[in-house]
Amino acid sequence: MDILTQQLFNGLTIGSVYSLVALGLTLVYGILHIPNFAHGALYMLGAYVTLTSMLLWNFNYWLAIAISIVVVGLLGVLMERLVFNPLKNSPPIHDKIAAIGILLFLEALAQLVWGADYRTMSTPYGEVVNVFGTTLTMQRVLINVGAVIVMILLYFFLKKTFMGSTIIAMAQNRKGAHLVGINTNKVAMLTFLISGGLAAIAASLSAPINLVFPGMGHLVILKAFVIIILGGMGSVPGAILGGYILGFTESLGATYISNDYKDVIAFILLIIILSFKPKGLFSKEGF
Amino acid sequence: MPAMTKKSIALIVLIIGAMVIPFIIQNEYWLHILTLSFIWSIAVYGLNILAGYTGYLSLAHAGFFAIGAYALGLLTVKAGLNYWVALILACIITSGIGLLIGLVALRTREHFFAIYTLCVGYVIYLVIDKWDSLTGGVRGLIGIPAPSNIGPISFQSAISQYYLILFFLLATVVVMYRIVHSLTGRTFIAIRNSEELAQTIGISTMKNKLTVFVLSTFFAGLAGALYASFIRFIGPDIGYTTIIFDLLTYLLVGGIGTLAGPVVGTILIVSVSQSLQFLQDYRMLIFGPMLTLIIIFYPRGIVGMVSEWKMKWFNKKKKAPAETWKSTYSDSEDVREDKVKEG
Numbered sequence: 001m002d003i004l005t006q007q008l009f010n011g012l013t014i015g016s017v018y019s020l021v022a023l024g025l026t027l028v029y030g031i032l033h034i035p036n037f038a039h040g041a042l043y044m045l046g047a048y049v050t051l052t053s054m055l056l057w058n059f060n061y062w063l064a065i066a067i068s069i070v071v072v073g074l075l076g077v078l079m080e081r082l083v084f085n086p087l088k089n090s091p092p093i094h095d096k097i098a099a100i101g102i103l104l105f106l107e108a109l110a111q112l113v114w115g116a117d118y119r120t121m122s123t124p125y126g127e128v129v130n131v132f133g134t135t136l137t138m139q140r141v142l143i144n145v146g147a148v149i150v151m152i153l154l155y156f157f158l159k160k161t162f163m164g165s166t167i168i169a170m171a172q173n174r175k176g177a178h179l180v181g182i183n184t185n186k187v188a189m190l191t192f193l194i195s196g197g198l199a200a201i202a203a204s205l206s207a208p209i210n211l212v213f214p215g216m217g218h219l220v221i222l223k224a225f226v227i228i229i230l231g232g233m234g235s236v237p238g239a240i241l242g243g244y245i246l247g248f249t250e251s252l253g254a255t256y257i258s259n260d261y262k263d264v265i266a267f268i269l270l271i272i273i274l275s276f277k278p279k280g281l282f283s284k285e286g287f
Numbered sequence: 288m289p290a291m292t293k294k295s296i297a298l299i300v301l302i303i304g305a306m307v308i309p310f311i312i313q314n315e316y317w318l319h320i321l322t323l324s325f326i327w328s329i330a331v332y333g334l335n336i337l338a339g340y341t342g343y344l345s346l347a348h349a350g351f352f353a354i355g356a357y358a359l360g361l362l363t364v365k366a367g368l369n370y371w372v373a374l375i376l377a378c379i380i381t382s383g384i385g386l387l388i389g390l391v392a393l394r395t396r397e398h399f400f401a402i403y404t405l406c407v408g409y410v411i412y413l414v415i416d417k418w419d420s421l422t423g424g425v426r427g428l429i430g431i432p433a434p435s436n437i438g439p440i441s442f443q444s445a446i447s448q449y450y451l452i453l454f455f456l457l458a459t460v461v462v463m464y465r466i467v468h469s470l471t472g473r474t475f476i477a478i479r480n481s482e483e484l485a486q487t488i489g490i491s492t493m494k495n496k497l498t499v500f501v502l503s504t505f506f507a508g509l510a511g512a513l514y515a516s517f518i519r520f521i522g523p524d525i526g527y528t529t530i531i532f533d534l535l536t537y538l539l540v541g542g543i544g545t546l547a548g549p550v551v552g553t554i555l556i557v558s559v560s561q562s563l564q565f566l567q568d569y570r571m572l573i574f575g576p577m578l579t580l581i582i583i584f585y586p587r588g589i590v591g592m593v594s595e596w597k598m599k600w601f602n603k604k605k606k607a608p609a610e611t612w613k614s615t616y617s618d619s620e621d622v623r624e625d626k627v628k629e630g
Binding site for chain 1: 338342344391392395396397398401402403406407409410528535539569570571575576577578579582586
């Protein structure tokens with residue numbers, strides 16, 4: 001019983017992180033219909049920027065996260081401007097390859113700037129709390145709470161603000177959105193900004209319980225792809241739901257099946273899903 | 288046709304050039320690099336027929352390369368089979384696994400296919416890495432024999448290995464040439480340009496896609512098997528995703544969807560990265576942006592660029608209308624544009 005609750009909580013924590021990463025990915029997919037393989041690199045850079053501003057300038061954890069959101073978000077915008085916008089009219093295979101090119105570049109850059117070693121990020125919220133017999137670290141609670149707040153904010157942004165509506169409109173029909181006077185270029189940039197910001201938040205929140213290294217985005221991005229396929233590509237609720245499903249599956253699988261193979265679970269899950277449902281579980285697009 | 292004969296003369300010169308290179312270079316190191324890039328070229332040709340001609344970007348090919356390499360390694364080291372039998376078996380095993388994976392993978396399309404194969408590739412890598420009792424895990428497989436003698440010919444020296452692999456490369460190119468210029472090749476291109484249209488005119492897309500997928504894994508497996516016997520040591524690293532990104536870079540730089548592209552790109556990038564040895568892990572700082580820039584400005588790589596220039600020059604001379612000389616690929620791009628971006 002004790003182990004089960006502990007593992008469920010772990011699953012919730014991992015799931016929150018996955019959901020945040022998958023949200024950014026699914027937003028970009030909904031708008032531009034490109035699988036952004038470089039999203040994992042944005043995640044990795046998010047952690048590094050937070051770490052650097054904390055170590056180098058002794059910034060407060062929250063300030064560091066804010067800086068990271070801005071930097072990575074702008075990097076996302078830059079990516080859209082320099083790479084994906086010029087590729088608007090080319091076959092989809094080109095977008096994928098370009099994204100892979102960016103991924104390789106950013107990873108090598110991180111290795112050049114910060115080195116290949118594994119680093120740990122300290123957190124002001126290291127204390128342990130005891131809730132109903134389970135021991136939780138404050139940071140893990142923070143991840144859960146933070147993720148939920150971000151998701152709620154994102155929901156209100158998309159549903160209640162004008163800018164958010166333009167994103168939804170463009171995801172539903174690009175030409176239609178253009179026709180009613182939405183500046184699709186601006187919306188694409190905005191989406192990349194949000195997507196980068198979400199990656200930075202996810203990375204900064206989870207970095208203290210994981211390690212920071214140039215390849216840290218690899219597995220996360222692959223799993224985020226699994227999630228958005230699970231939840232339907234371009235679907236926001238699907239990404240959140242899929243993230244939690246994968247988080248629970250993994251933490252329970254690690255305890256009850258095999259810890260060595262816990263990373264394979266996601267891929268096996270994906271292979272099974274795509275084998276039976278070639279277009280994903282909920283292939284309908286929308287919010 | 289004078290253009291045709293010019294082309295075949297150039298081809299013969301190139302082949303003769305490749306034959307005499309070992310006598311000109313006299314440098315074991317560069318011969319080694321050249322042989323290695325020939326091996327990679329074979330794998331890139333496999334990727335090219337799938338991604339370039341049929342439009343399905345498979346990210347699992349590093350995995351198939353590794354399967355070929357490990358099949359050969361295990362069959363010769365652990366089962367003690369004759370090298371040539373093992374080579375044939377390795378190719379058959381890889382294509383067999385390719386057939387099984389293709390049957391499911393090809394039900395997915397476009398992005399789903401890329402993501403699916405990426406995951407398949409990762410699973411193959413993990414299986415090789417974790418299945419200690421069979422593959423030796425992270426320690427790898429040591430002592431793979433060099434190709435055994437055929438009659439009086441032995442393949443122990445670097446030069447003989449060079450010729451052996453050159454032979455396989457030429458065979459691959461010939462097979463590719465024959466496929467691309469046959470009805471089957473045209474069918475593949477039709478599928479790339481529009482799968483719905485291909486289906487409408489009565490092409491069995493699944494059968495053709497499966498054929499091309501198996502073919503493509505066959506060449507990946509062949510390259511892997513040759514690699515194993517050339518390097519004589521293999522580790523799970525050869526199945527890792529970085530290898531597929533390398534293969535993609537070779538293909539893109541040379542020219543995706545062109546016949547000469549794979550060999551041009553591979554030789555160029557492999558030799559350039561050898562001269563940039565000091566960069567080691569940072570070579571992606573150059574190759575990453577290069578990949579992206581090439582796909583934006585020269586989607587058909589060096590070969591495409593050269594043929595574009597040639598066509599422009601030719602047009603100027605003949606003063607013919609430019610439209611008629613548009614390549615099939617740029618036509619296809621126009622077609623795809625509408626289809627894809629509407630999503």
